[in-house]
Amino acid sequence: MNHLTLVSFTDNLQPARFARLARRLFVCSVLLFAEAAYSASGTWISNPVDNNWNNPVNWSSGTVPGFFDTATFGASSITDLEITEGSGVAYIFFDPNAEAFTISALPGVTFEIFESVVNNSGVEQNFVAESNADDSGIFSFNAGSDANGTITGPVTFTQKARNRDTGYPGFVQILFTGAGDATFHNLGASVAGGIGGWTNFFYARTSAENCTIINEGATAAGAIGGMTQFAVNNPTADNATLIANGGSNGGGGGFFAFYNKSTGGTARVELFGNGYLDISQRDQGTLTIGSLEGDGIVYLGRNTLSIGGNAMSTSFSGRLLPGDPNGGSGTGALSKIGTGTLTLTGASVYTAGTTVSAGTLVVANTTGSATGTGAVSVTAGTLGGSGIIAGAVTIGTGSGGGAFLAPAHGGKKQLTLTIQGSLTFNSDSTYTYTFKAKGNRSKIDKVVANGVTINSGAMINLSGTIQGPLTQGTSLTLIKNTAATPISGTFSNLPDGGIVIVNGNNLQADYSGGDGNDLTLTVVP
Numbered sequence: 001m002n003h004l005t006l007v008s009f010t011d012n013l014q015p016a017r018f019a020r021l022a023r024r025l026f027v028c029s030v031l032l033f034a035e036a037a038y039s040a041s042g043t044w045i046s047n048p049v050d051n052n053w054n055n056p057v058n059w060s061s062g063t064v065p066g067f068f069d070t071a072t073f074g075a076s077s078i079t080d081l082e083i084t085e086g087s088g089v090a091y092i093f094f095d096p097n098a099e100a101f102t103i104s105a106l107p108g109v110t111f112e113i114f115e116s117v118v119n120n121s122g123v124e125q126n127f128v129a130e131s132n133a134d135d136s137g138i139f140s141f142n143a144g145s146d147a148n149g150t151i152t153g154p155v156t157f158t159q160k161a162r163n164r165d166t167g168y169p170g171f172v173q174i175l176f177t178g179a180g181d182a183t184f185h186n187l188g189a190s191v192a193g194g195i196g197g198w199t200n201f202f203y204a205r206t207s208a209e210n211c212t213i214i215n216e217g218a219t220a221a222g223a224i225g226g227m228t229q230f231a232v233n234n235p236t237a238d239n240a241t242l243i244a245n246g247g248s249n250g251g252g253g254g255f256f257a258f259y260n261k262s263t264g265g266t267a268r269v270e271l272f273g274n275g276y277l278d279i280s281q282r283d284q285g286t287l288t289i290g291s292l293e294g295d296g297i298v299y300l301g302r303n304t305l306s307i308g309g310n311a312m313s314t315s316f317s318g319r320l321l322p323g324d325p326n327g328g329s330g331t332g333a334l335s336k337i338g339t340g341t342l343t344l345t346g347a348s349v350y351t352a353g354t355t356v357s358a359g360t361l362v363v364a365n366t367t368g369s370a371t372g373t374g375a376v377s378v379t380a381g382t383l384g385g386s387g388i389i390a391g392a393v394t395i396g397t398g399s400g401g402g403a404f405l406a407p408a409h410g411g412k413k414q415l416t417l418t419i420q421g422s423l424t425f426n427s428d429s430t431y432t433y434t435f436k437a438k439g440n441r442s443k444i445d446k447v448v449a450n451g452v453t454i455n456s457g458a459m460i461n462l463s464g465t466i467q468g469p470l471t472q473g474t475s476l477t478l479i480k481n482t483a484a485t486p487i488s489g490t491f492s493n494l495p496d497g498g499i500v501i502v503n504g505n506n507l508q509a510d511y512s513g514g515d516g517n518d519l520t521l522t523v524v525p
Helices: 015-034
Strands: 004-008 070-073 080-083 087-094 102-105 110-119 125-129 138-142 155-159 171-175 183-186 198-202 212-215 227-231 241-244 255-258 268-271 276-278 286-289 291-294 297-299 304-307 314-316 319-321 333-336 341-344 354-356 360-363 376-378 381-385 393-395 403-405 416-419 423-425 429-438 441-444 446-449 452-454 459-467 475-481 499-502 505-513 518-524
Touching (some): 125 138, 183 227, 212 227, 241 255, 268 276, 354 360, 354 381, 376 403, 393 403, 393 429, 459 499
Parallel strands (some): 004 125, 080 102, 125 155, 155 183, 171 198, 212 241, 241 268, 268 291, 286 304, 304 333, 314 341, 333 354, 360 381, 381 403, 393 423, 416 446, 429 459
Antiparallel strands (some): 429 441, 475 518, 499 505
């Protein structure tokens, strides 16, 4: 596969300054169209006189390729190029025999690509957006209304950080274009007041496609990590891989921010350390992504994060928080979709609830609540795990196609799920309970809940193995009810006092077992 990489520098830019930079980029785009200094497609020659992109003698055509032209690269004695003036091309093409090039936009230079970058060389081609105390280099992809541009092959864009108190970080903007298979690498700042490299996806018909974006954390206290924003109308992360790494030495983490009506597509999101995903500034509603993993942070604001569109099974040990990175208030909600399994091992404090509509949600935290403080509703799919849930849990809708509570969630190990709120089984729900027993010893699933309601039609699926005869009086707890009130209702296939026969052993159901209001199975003659 071919790769494309971009590099940028960071700085201490406030949001308003970022907005001014974005406006400057747009104006540069318009002005560049008016320039007519470059007039013909050409190939970078095998023995150029220097490394200056803007030197006409370095091109086979004798002129620097312009806005409607193609710049082609093959074998050459100079492969470290510098773009020294604002300019642009329609296409950049790397021949199969091309060397590995590094093409840098110097500070103060905006370089436009109006169609595509195609790398057929099989080696990685690198583009670097530089930064200094005064300005930054900028790469801008803008296919206009055609929106047919893309990047193919191994290409990396590196945006350098602004490691000082003035200037701008290296920057890449994607407008009306697809990012293809490129890699975008936004470096974190290394000094206090510095700002990380920056990549922006703007406007409708702009897509991250299958690219990889890596936002590095900063390496000094008071410094900002690399960043990527999806903003203005509805750009999409599509099928990209989004990686935000944590900072070190007190530095800020890399981050991804979604604004307006931008969408997450089926993107794979990986967050580490204090790296984060921010959807708090997006227009209120639901942002869907493919998957979530790592140990970083998600800021929900008042929005819902829907996870599972790519059907991957992932584990997230970080935190899902209401509000925004600046301490603003919010609520936040989580939705599990898709056929994969999402495992939550961290403690979260979002408040607007959790919904499982497909696949499996496993809670495996040891402190706090994996699902925040709100209620959990399983409309379809499975809820399981050995963790802690603070809110009330409802399994099924009463009219759906089936929803499951299964602590072991298909695994071989029996688990105890703790629900600090109430537990309700609706008529289309099933409680899957697994156990292993021998003599007077047992390994069992268990659900602990503060109040239990079992509505008519709810089922229980007992799945266990027993070796030989069990000791009479041995009791297996299926549901531990911590409320003072009794369990309301019974499972339709397990009446109170009913007998279940397993390997010649008679197990009698008791909805007033344990300390008087638990569901147990006790060995009887």
